[in-house]
Amino acid sequence: MGRIIYETATSFDGYLADEQHSLDWLFVVPGGDNPDLAPPRAAVQVMGSTTYEWVLDELGALENMNVWHETMPSTTVVFTTRQLPAPDDADVKFMSGDVADAVPELQRLAGEGNIWVVGGGGLASQFIAAQALDEMVFSVAPVALGAGAPLLSQRIESDQATLISVEQVGQFARLTYRLSYPNKD
Ligand SMILES: NC(=O)c1ccc[n+]([C@@H]2O[C@H](COP(=O)([O-])OP(=O)(O)OC[C@H]3O[C@@H](n4cnc5c(N)ncnc54)[C@H](OP(=O)(O)O)[C@@H]3O)[C@@H](O)[C@H]2O)c1
Structure with a gap:
């Protein structure tokens, strides 16, 4: 079985995005396009709906589904309580509720591969609360935002x-x- 990894870039005061959900501050950091910062190759990527809607918007993926296929090679699982659109033929699944209940299905989808928790911090924290997250990889940018979407919420x-x-x-x-989870059964 693969590992479940929360990997993200963050400001050094612990924010994933600014208060307007913008990542402009991140994209201007010198070396931000370094391939060593590329996201992990994972069989499944998992994200909350705010992140998903940001990605859809940024890629223009609903208008041009080829962009999605070129950029998002793995199965994408979006946690949401809403009905959200997906690009045609994209491998996007929607889940909701207790992350602990979803983990076996995520592991089935990933097979031997890793599961990449993209964010946000609230969703990553739900994986920690479920004692399911194995690793966290933070690429800390030399930027302080003061406020925004938190890296973790627990x-x-x-x-x-x-x-x-x-x-x-x-x-x-x-x-x-x-x-590690000292109190895990
Ligand atoms: N710096 C980076 O590299 C990086 C990485 C990732 C994300 N980001 C950015 O950081 C921000 C993250 O925003 P965020 O923390 O507010 O949000 P998020 O995790 O992307 O989305 C939160 C939303 O997901 C849904 N959700 C979460 N857990 C759920 C559950 N267990 N069951 C059902 N639905 C659930 C809820 O929305 P609904 O039910 O209303 O749909 C919730 O409001 C975004 O702007 C994103 O673009 C940056």
């Missing part, structure tokens, strides 16, 4: 997260943490 103690690697990638510090 408390994690230091006996749960172990720093396993630190890498410099251009202007980003790429930090990898392994998670």
Whole structure:
């Protein structure tokens, strides 16, 4: 079975996006297009609906589904309580409710591959609450936003997260943490 990994870029004060859900601050960081910062190759990518709607909008994917197919090679699972559109023929599935209940189905979809939790921080935190997240990889940009969409929305103690690697990638510090769950059955 693959691993479940939350991988994202973040400001150094812990925001994924600014208050307008913009990533403009991220795209102007020198080295932000470095291939070493590319998202993991995963069999399944999982995101919340705000992130999904941002991606659809950014790619113009509903108007040009080829863009989706070129950019999003893996199965995409979107958590939402709403009915949302998907590009024609795109491998997009919608789920809702308790993440713990969804994990077996996500693992079935991923087979031996990894599951990439794209964000946001609330959804990633639900994977932690379900004791299902194995790893977190944060590419920290030299930017403070002051406010915005948080990297995580729940408390994690230091006996749960172990720093396993630190890498410099251009202007980003790429930090990898392994998670463990001392009280897991
Ligand atoms: N810096 C980066 O690399 C990076 C990475 C990822 C995301 N982002 C950005 O960061 C922001 C993240 O925004 P966010 O944290 O507000 O949101 P998000 O996680 O993308 O979406 C949150 C929404 O997802 C739905 N949802 C979440 N959990 C659910 C569950 N268990 N069951 C059913 N629905 C569920 C709910 O919406 P509904 O039910 O109303 O649909 C919820 O309001 C976005 O702007 C995104 O573009 C940046």
